[in-house]
Amino acid sequence: MLPKEYENFSVDLPLSHVHTGLAIGNGLLGLSVWGEAGTINITLGCASLWDHRGGELWKQEQRYDNVCRALAAKDEKRMGELFPWSRFNPSVIPLARIVLPLPGAECVKLSLADSLLAVEGKDTRVEIRLSQRDKGLLALRGCGDFQLLPGFDLAPVLKERGFPAPEKQNDGFWQAMPADPAYGVLFSRQEDGVLFHFFRGEPQEPRGSFAELEEENRAFWRAFWERVPEVRTGDAGTDGFYWRGIFAFQCMTAADGAPAGLQGPWIEDEQLPPWSSDYHFNINVQMCYWPACRAGLFDNLKPLWHMLESWKVRMRHNAKCFVGIEDGYVIPHSVDDRCVNLAGFWPGTIDHTSAGWTASMMFEYARYSGDWDFLCRFGFDFMCGVMRVYEAMLTFDGEHYAIPYLTSPEYRGMGMDACGRNPSFHLAAIHRLLQDIFEAAKQLNAEVPDSWTDIQEKLPWYSECDGEIALWDGLKLDMSHRHHSHLAAVCPFDTGHIPDAVLQKSFHSWIEHGMGTWAGWSIPWAVMLHTRMGNPEMAQFLLEIWPKLYVNKGGRTLHDANFAGFSIGLLGNNRVMQMDAGMGVVAAIFDGFLYEKQGVLELFRGFPSESGCSCRNIACPGGLRFSGSLDRFSFTAERNVVLRFRFPNGKWTDRELHHYAANSVFEIELKARETVTFCRCVQPKQESIQ
Secondary structure (H helix, E strand, C coil), X not given: CCCHHHCEEEEEXXXXXXXXXXXXXXXXXXXXXXXXXXXXXXXXXXXXXXECXXXXXXXXXXXXXXXXXXXXXXXXXXXXXXXXXXXXXXXXXXXXXXXXXXXXXXXXXXXXXCCEEEEEECCEEEEEEECCCCCCEEEEECXXXXXXXXXXXXXXXXXXXXXXXCEEECCEXXXXXXXXXXXXXXXXXXXXXXXEXXXXXXXXXXXXXXXXXXXXXXXXXXXXXXXXXXXXXXXXXXXXXXXXXXXXXXXXXXXXXXXXXXXXXXXXXCCCCHHHHCEECCCHHHHHCCHHHHCCCHHHHHHHHHHHHHCHHHHXXXXXXXXXXXXXXXXXXXXXXXXXXXXXXXXXXXXXXHHHHHHHHHHHHHHHHCCHHHHHHHHHHHHHHHHHHHHHHCEECXXXXXXXXXXXXXXXXXXXXXXXXXXXXXXXXXXXXXXXXXXXXXXXXCCCCHHHHHHHHHCCCCCEECCEECCECCECCCXXXXXXXXXXXXXXXXXXXXXXXXXXXXXXXXXXXXXXXXXXXXXXXXXXXXXXXXXXXXXXXXXXXXXXXXXXXXXXXXXXXXXXXXXXXCCCCCCCECHHHHHHHHHHHHHHHEEEECCEEEECCCCCCCCCCXXXXXXXXXXXXXXXXXXXXXXXXXXXXXXXXXXXXXXXXXXXXXXXXXXXXXXXXXXCCCEEEEEECCCCCXXXXX
């Protein structure tokens, strides 16, 4: 349950722009409340409101062998011809703003308990609610006058993109789009408030009342808080962000909503969102969904799976153009919700681990949720199709397989030196995918090609340079970098097979090169790496300083740091909000309590021994739930499962008074609804000698 001390989040005005606003969402619509005394703005954003025109489809000349020839010749002109920048890209677009004249407004408050937003002042209180059931419905109570402004009136770019002026009526507006279904917002004054309804296509009148919406919100969020894990890290600031973060995750990724892009449903109303608020599959989508499995919110991944399944024909086309096979799947790293490439950045377009990482997410989902039907229907086919593309990309010299050219994401940008042979990131991704495919095949009684076993045996697990994990053959880390992708064999892919001496030297180099170019989402990935390195103090320190660096006044998570001096940001300002970093932090908090390493669950590795940490109900692979503290912990099985874990530091005993040493591995078969519990052995006090 949500602790009382974290139920409410309050921020004083002014809140200077939309992404400083306090926010709620329902997986489709998002509301941001911001402004100053005198004028309060409620920005309405919609995660699925795309202007689909523009972008690029994969072309025959963009074959991988053409790419390799151009890169081998360092032919920048040819690479530009193969992957020209789009003149016009698809984008999520601004929706609308509600403006309230409230001279007495002093602060905005969010109740996490039931998602009520309230604007308060000495003689003012306006309440705002958003339906979780009827995705287009919201309501205000306590407001008199207001203005409903279409995005067209606020964002000149819509006119520049060829949008006609909206049709305005006394009760709202209707906006035609150049190539997509029309949309609009209508409102209706009721006895207890004002109802607003967002619609697509034909106008739909708002129905209901504020009181009905209040009842719905309370029931929905009460059930939600009963389901999600409870955590206490020992730091009140980190705990507060966890509760706000898991709330935001649900607001962004509802099981009956739209898939979550870079900004979720919280889109600017005065301009197009950065990077179109698209789907970046080279880490950002994955990080947005990182909390899902360990929070037990498995269904929140389903909109993403449905979207990917709807792309089958286009992903097959991409694979046919890229490597000439009929049974592959390829996703460019930056796409709209129809898998149209937001083209030009060729290192991302050819980054096939955009699909490889997504394939491994599918298997993780099945392991946690038990939804093997999903793998039978689509997931396993996707995993195999992605592997077929990797297979077609590889060369073989009679002894070893190799990747001729790929990037280590965003390292060296678009330079002709931004690619190399056998990038460690992609080697790890292939091995992770092969391990997942072989395990899934056993579960599904399916066959896989013998050639994949040969690849597993003869493809390097990583590249090495001067005793370190290399970005690719011959290149070790030589600068601060916001992607930690060369360390992906450690996290997220957990492929093993790297000697300890190489790991230690690699981590030392990574630390030595520092945080000078890191982004907000670099921090949670680094926390996970430090947890696995045995640096729990550093893991917790990063979690503690991260909100100061990358969370703004309204609790929104940023791409670049709040202020100068920590890192050299990519964008040069602190206005760009992305959801990946905040969701990554939620996942990193779970990670401190429990993560998996080579099939063994590692417990409490992210916390110093004196920490007062505790958790309840964290989901684990195979249908397990984990609860406990550094003195006592338990696992409960939801399905029949084999439990394997490593004991934390200290000496432990079970209910039968069997004793277990620190770092020993315990294994047991559990039946559904069976629980095992372990307690730390109490050391007898030594009597002092008089």
